[in-house]
Amino acid sequence: MxxxxxxxxxxxxxxxxxxxxxxxxxxxxxxxxxxxxxxxxxxxxxxxxxxxxxxxxxxxxxxxxxxxxxxxxxxxxxxxxxxxxxxxxxxxxxxxxxxxxxxxxxxxxxxxxxxxxxxxxxxxxxxxxxxxxxxxxxxxxxxxxxxxxxxxxxxxxxxxxxxxxxxxxxxxxxxxxxxxxxxxxxxxxxxxxxxxxDGPPLANKFVKYMLNNASDFSHEASIMQENIIQTLMFQTEDAKEGVRAFAEKRSPDFKGK
The missing domain is CATH 3.90.226.10 (2-enoyl-CoA Hydratase; Chain A, domain 1)
Structure with a gap:
């Protein structure tokens, strides 16, 4: 079994x-x-x-x-x-x-x-x-x-x-x-x-990581971490799809890329 x-x-x-x-x-x-x-x-x-x-x-x-x-x-x-x-x-x-x-x-x-x-x-x-x-x-x-x-x-x-x-x-x-x-x-x-x-896999990945480790960082370090990750996220296909979907008033189709 x-x-x-x-x-x-x-x-x-x-x-x-x-x-x-x-x-x-x-x-x-x-x-x-x-x-x-x-x-x-x-x-x-x-x-x-x-x-x-x-x-x-x-x-x-x-x-x-x-x-x-x-x-x-x-x-x-x-x-x-x-x-x-x-x-x-x-x-x-x-x-x-x-x-x-x-x-x-x-x-x-x-x-x-x-x-x-x-x-x-x-x-x-x-x-x-x-x-x-x-x-x-x-x-x-x-x-x-x-x-x-x-x-x-x-x-x-x-x-x-x-x-x-x-x-x-x-x-x-x-x-x-x-x-x-x-x-x-x-x-x-x-x-x-x-x-x-239905959500964005890459964003979920980083949210889980940041929340699970939030107590290890000061407020200043946490904000810096968010800024760096967000800069990277702006370059993803998921972020671009999210913006397109918002403009077209439809649900986004996230691929995790």
Whole structure:
């Protein structure tokens, strides 16, 4: 059985974590397959956005707790963690937008995976939990920084230190997620993705990069970065098409060139 299902349709790549018997917990095979698929999508001009979801009852239960006893040797443990954390690093560094469509539980590293995505769409019954403290561990795969960038510090501390199970409604109220789906989850995620599919790929690439790295720059440096990138963008075919479309009162047809 393939641990990752792939389907490309209308310039959207759907990636489905497919270990339903383990609630899509990470394994070495799943980690490797997901990283490879994400990198292939980045190189595929026919893919404008990626929707990530899970098969079965939940989005992702995080690490496979049943295999953690084999990681007692520090060298083995750090090698495993460095390998798995490449998943969230890849999403954060990817040129293209990633949408996590969450149902059931996004727990532990599964919560990290959702937070690394650019957008989160959750169904009404979705639950988010940083469950590491229940097994005497600290968050990983970037969860501490990713969560603290979305919610206030006291809320992040509470959710992490108490292993609070956060409902979709509370996650939306705290602006952790973009939408709550009141109908079919993938249908809502696909509808949400349309503004990306219709949008300019090059501009989206640079917007993602600048926003993801905004905290690293002063206001002056950020403005200079915008000016340099904007100067380059003026030379693109997409910018020229956008101007033509505006003058002709039609929707632009962006090609990512």
């Amino acid at each position: 393939d641990v990752l299902l792939k389907e490309k349709k209308n310039q959207i790549l759907y990636l489905t974590l497919n270990r339903p018997e383990k609630l899509n917990a990470f394994s070495m095979e799943l980690t490797s397959s997901l990283i490879t698929a994400l990198k292939e999508a980045e190189a595929d001009d026919d893919v404008k956005v990626i929707i990530l979801t899970g098969a079965g009852k939940s989005f992702c239960a995080g690490g496979d707790v049943s295999s953690m006893g084999s990681r007692r040797d520090p060298a083995t443990a750090i090698a495993s963690m460095q390998n798995t954390s490449k998943v969230t690093k890849t999403i954060l560094q990817l040129d293209k937008y990633v949408i996590s469509a969450v149902h059931g539980y996004a727990a532990g590293a599964g919560f990290s995976l959702a937070l690394a995505s650019d957008f989160i769409i959750a169904d009404q019954h979705a639950r988010f939990v940083s469950s590491f403290k229940n097994i005497g561990l600290v968050p990983d795969l970037g969860l501490i920084k990713l969560l603290s960038e979305r919610v206030s510090l006291p809320i992040a501390k509470e959710w992490i230190s108490s292993a609070k199970i956060v409902s979709a409604e509370e996650a939306y109220a705290e602006r952790v997620i973009n939408r709550i789906a009141t109908k079919d989850l993938l249908e809502v995620a696909t509808e949400f993705a349309q503004f990306i599919v």
